Amino acid sequence: MFRNNPLRRAAVAATAALALGLAACGSDADSDTGSENGSDAADKSITIGYMAWDEAIAASYLWQNILEAEGYEVELTNVEAGVVYSGLASGDIDLFLDGWLPQTHASYMEEYSDDLETIGVWYDNASLSIAVPAYVDGVDSLADLADNAELFNNEIIGIEPGAGLTAATQDNVMPTYGLDDYELRTSSTPAMLAALQSAIGDEEPIVVTLWHPHWAYSNYELKDLADPEGTLGTAEEITTLARTGFSADFPEVTAMLEKFQMDDQQLGSLEDLMFNVHEGDEPAAVEAWLSENPDYLSTLGVS
Numbered sequence: 001m002f003r004n005n006p007l008r009r010a011a012v013a014a015t016a017a018l019a020l021g022l023a024a025c026g027s028d029a030d031s032d033t034g035s036e037n038g039s040d041a042a043d044k045s046i047t048i049g050y051m052a053w054d055e056a057i058a059a060s061y062l063w064q065n066i067l068e069a070e071g072y073e074v075e076l077t078n079v080e081a082g083v084v085y086s087g088l089a090s091g092d093i094d095l096f097l098d099g100w101l102p103q104t105h106a107s108y109m110e111e112y113s114d115d116l117e118t119i120g121v122w123y124d125n126a127s128l129s130i131a132v133p134a135y136v137d138g139v140d141s142l143a144d145l146a147d148n149a150e151l152f153n154n155e156i157i158g159i160e161p162g163a164g165l166t167a168a169t170q171d172n173v174m175p176t177y178g179l180d181d182y183e184l185r186t187s188s189t190p191a192m193l194a195a196l197q198s199a200i201g202d203e204e205p206i207v208v209t210l211w212h213p214h215w216a217y218s219n220y221e222l223k224d225l226a227d228p229e230g231t232l233g234t235a236e237e238i239t240t241l242a243r244t245g246f247s248a249d250f251p252e253v254t255a256m257l258e259k260f261q262m263d264d265q266q267l268g269s270l271e272d273l274m275f276n277v278h279e280g281d282e283p284a285a286v287e288a289w290l291s292e293n294p295d296y297l298s299t300l301g302v303s
Contacts, residue, residue: 045073046250049084049093052160052189055123055213055238056098058270059262061282063097065290066302067253080162082108089115091243094250095257099239100126104164116241122260123213123238123267128165130156130173130232131210133200134221141226142177145207149181157195157208158186165209172231184209196220213264215271256300266293 046067050060057078064074077093085108087093099105099118109116132139139148156179158166166186174182192208193216199206200220207225210216240257247254262270269292274285290296297303 044071045075046094046253047075047077047092048095048097049077049079049087050096050098051081051084051163052078053098053163053211054189054215054271054275055267057282058267058274059097059122061274061286062270062289063095063257063260065283065286066256066297066300070253070302072253080160081105081164082162085109085112085116088112088241088243091245094243094246096241097122097238099241100164100236101239103233103236104128104168107164107167115244117244117246119240119242119247119254120258120260121237121239123262124235125212125264126236126238127212127234128168128232129210129212129224130169130207130227131222131224132205132207133203134223135203136205136223139205139207139225140223141228142173142231143226143228145182145225146178149179151205152182152207154181154183155207156182156184157192157206158184159189159192159209161186165211168232169209173227176229176231213267213271215268215275218268218272219276256302259300261299266296269293 048060048063050056060076064076067074077087079087084093084096085105088096089112099109101109130142136151139145139151145152156169156174158169160166166184169184173179174184192210196206196208196216197220210222210224216222240260242254270285270289273288274282278285278288
């Protein structure tokens with residue numbers, strides 16, 4: 001069962017802290033980055049930025065484990081997507097493992113793509129959704145929401161305000177389907193999941209913004225609402241992005257990342273361990289998953 005993770009509750013505070021740090025130290029990034037074959041500690045230091053989407057958390061902790069085992073010092077920084085992209089562009093963040101392309105993060109790529117490197121796609125069937133519990137009858141499509149506002153207390157439960165899913169819901173879904181009687185309640189992914197769990201526990205109606213891949217679909221019986229107007233876009237690719245110069249500074253890490261792939265079963269089992277079995281102890285979840293998948297590291301070229 002899902003319970004709030006204190007690490008992820010700190011995302012807002014971390015966003016503000018990193019934003020201040022980016023403004024204060026922008027020009028220092030180049031001097032702190034060197035060849036991965038150098039002897040200085042900075043030469044082996046990598047900062048991974050991630051937003052509080054569960055696949056981003058899972059992938060980031062997985063790669064922290066992999067890289068630390070290879071002798072790197074890895075810092076994870078939990079911030080909103082816009083701060084990750086600006087951090088990559090300025091060089092204060094080295095890696096981001098959850099770029100949703102070409103649609104969800106299109107606005108960030110339009111602004112920052114000239115200052116980023118695209119390393120590779122590791123998941124190719126990602127999609128945005130708006131979902132209700134399977135027991136909610138008579139609501140099967142986004143087109144059904146307008147006439148059922150009171151059923152859902154005139155609320156769509158969303159995630160972070162800066163998320164691409166939030167923008168798609170506000171700018172595309174709600175005006176297209178005439179959802180003027182709804183308020184999109186934004187706060188955080190953990191808060192949305194807590195509300196979803198609570199509603200399902202009481203078998204009450206709720207409508208939430210969600211996405212695939214996500215462990216919630218294996219834990220709860222959910223129904224994605226049909227989107228006949230295509231307002232949430234089509235399947236996307238989850239892409240690894242890096243700051244400019246990363247591949248030259250870390251060729252061995254880049255080679256591993258270029259081989260990085262996860263299918264639904266692999267990612268789903270990692271998320272289940274991280275957010276349910278070992279909830280609150282992400283490193284333990286990664287260790288357990290690697291123990292259950294002993295051949296996985298060899299696919300990355302790790303001996």
